[in-house]
Amino acid sequence: MKTLRRALLPLVILPFKNIVYAQKRDSIPLKVRAFFADKTPQARNFNLEYTFVTPSSFSSQFQGKDQPDNKVKSLQQVKADANIFFIKKRNWLLSTTLNYRYTSIKNDAPILPGIETEENFHYHSESLNLSYFSKLWNKTAIYTATVSTDGSDQHFERIRGMVIASLILKATPKTKMSLGLAGIIDPSTQIPILPVFTYENRFNNGWVLDLLLPKKVLIRKDIFSNGRISLGTEMDNTSFYTYRNNNTYEFRQVALHSGAIYEHNLGGNFIGTFKTGLRNNLNARAFNKQDSFNDYIWKANYKPSFYFNLGISYNPFEKRRAK
Numbered sequence: 001m002k003t004l005r006r007a008l009l010p011l012v013i014l015p016f017k018n019i020v021y022a023q024k025r026d027s028i029p030l031k032v033r034a035f036f037a038d039k040t041p042q043a044r045n046f047n048l049e050y051t052f053v054t055p056s057s058f059s060s061q062f063q064g065k066d067q068p069d070n071k072v073k074s075l076q077q078v079k080a081d082a083n084i085f086f087i088k089k090r091n092w093l094l095s096t097t098l099n100y101r102y103t104s105i106k107n108d109a110p111i112l113p114g115i116e117t118e119e120n121f122h123y124h125s126e127s128l129n130l131s132y133f134s135k136l137w138n139k140t141a142i143y144t145a146t147v148s149t150d151g152s153d154q155h156f157e158r159i160r161g162m163v164i165a166s167l168i169l170k171a172t173p174k175t176k177m178s179l180g181l182a183g184i185i186d187p188s189t190q191i192p193i194l195p196v197f198t199y200e201n202r203f204n205n206g207w208v209l210d211l212l213l214p215k216k217v218l219i220r221k222d223i224f225s226n227g228r229i230s231l232g233t234e235m236d237n238t239s240f241y242t243y244r245n246n247n248t249y250e251f252r253q254v255a256l257h258s259g260a261i262y263e264h265n266l267g268g269n270f271i272g273t274f275k276t277g278l279r280n281n282l283n284a285r286a287f288n289k290q291d292s293f294n295d296y297i298w299k300a301n302y303k304p305s306f307y308f309n310l311g312i313s314y315n316p317f318e319k320r321r322a323k
Contacts, residue, residue, distance in 0.1 A: 044271070047081040049311030053279055056305035060111060062298050071108040072302070077238070078102040093131040097148075100124045103240055111298070121240035121251075122153035140168040142180075152241040157248065157289060161185035166196060176200045188250070190293040218261070226265035233258040241289070252293060253284040257307060269316055275309035 053075035060067045082098040106118040127148035134141050144164040151157040166180025180196040199211040210218045210230075218232035238253040259277010266272050281304075285296040 044081070044313040045083055045315045047079075047083075047311060047313040049079050049273070049309055051077040051079070051307060051309045053077075054306045056303045058284075058300045058302040060298060060300040067111070068109070070111060072105065072305075073108055074104070074106040076104045091133045093133070095129045095131075097127045097129065098124075099126070101238070101240070103238060111300075115242075115244070119242075121242065123150065123240040124152075125150035136167060140171070142166045142168070142178075150239070154243065155241075155248075157241055157250070158186070158188075164196065174202045188287070188289070188292045220261075224264075226267075228263045230261040230263075231259075242286075248289040249286050249297070250289050251284075251286045254282045256280045256282060257309075259307075266312075269314060271313045271315070273309070273311040273313070275307070275311075277307065278304055279307040280304050 053072070055071060055073050057069060057071045059069050078101070080100045082096075084096050086094040101123045103121045103123070104118075105121075108117070110117055125148055127146050129144060129146045131142055131144040134143070142165075144162075144166075146162040146164075148160045148162070149156055149158065150160070162182060162184050164180055164182045166178050168176075168178045170177040176199070178196075178198045182194045182196050184192050184194070186192075194214070197211065197213040199209070201209045203209070207219055207221045210216070210220060210232075214235065216232065216234040218230045218234070220228055220230035222228050234257045236255050236257050238251075238255070240251050242249050242251060257275065257277055257279055259275065261273065261275045264272045281300075281302040284300045284302060285293060286298040287293060287296040
């Protein structure tokens with residue numbers, strides 16, 4: 001609870017506005033807009049979650065030299081998101097995303113001289129996203145441009161850009177599918193061009209296959225009167241900045257969370273979420289902010305561990321869907 005209280009102190013109440021969807025007919029069906037909005041990285045309007053990761057050992061290298069084996073004794077995170085959508089015109093969609101993440105790490109021994117065994121980091125990011133709907137090859141095409149910033153509790157650090165072009169290949173009550181290409185404008189990025197594929201299929205037995213590649217692969221089903229269970233894998237990214245010897249370093253870690261997710265409608269547009277399973281770290285690196293992800297000074301290989309996640313979201317702009 002001490003970690004939770006410390007993390008919530010920097011948070012402020014995020015302003016929000018009403019979202020109005022035009023109900024008149026146009027060239028882009030509302031179901032296509034809804035599908036596009038639901039597949040964004042943070043589809044819920046306001047979300048707060050807490051993650052606890054069990055201890056795990058790891059090996060590391062600093063400037064190409066092996067370091068003594070170490071162990072993460074405690075890893076805790078608190079994350080808050082706000083995702084707000086607007087439609088200015090029939091074929092335009094404007095959205096903004098605000099993120100805050102608090103990370104507390106306690107290692108068995110310092111990973112490098114001058115770094116404490118227990119460190120706490122604040123990370124935030126903000127983005128403005130503009131999407132345009134049109135027709136291409138007689139199918140709905142969506143073009144999105146994003147400008148984002150991020151930083152720590154001390155400074156703003158980066159300005160990034162991203163452009164995405166995607167094509168809705170199919171949009172029926174049973175099956176929805178899209179294919180796209182994302183270009184990331186950021187010198188530090190590992191992969192500047194990335195394919196994006198979404199697929200959703202409802203089976204007759206009530207299960208739904210939900211793919212958003214490369215982010216997640218899930219199969220889910222409504223259970224009880226207000227619940228939903230999902231099984232599969234989601235990708236999670238942890239980033240923060242640290243300052244040493246008048247230099248700014250960025251830490252990035254990509255992990256796969258494989259397991260189960262249970263969501264429950266609490267009423268009043270509140271949804272409670274519990275996640276648990278196995279956490280596998282794909283990579284963890286630290287590099288000078290002026291360099292790229294591939295020009296790292298430190299990297300680590302972590303053994304798998306278990307994670308537990310509790311969350312609650314509030315969606316004031318979403319009408320409850322009938323089953």
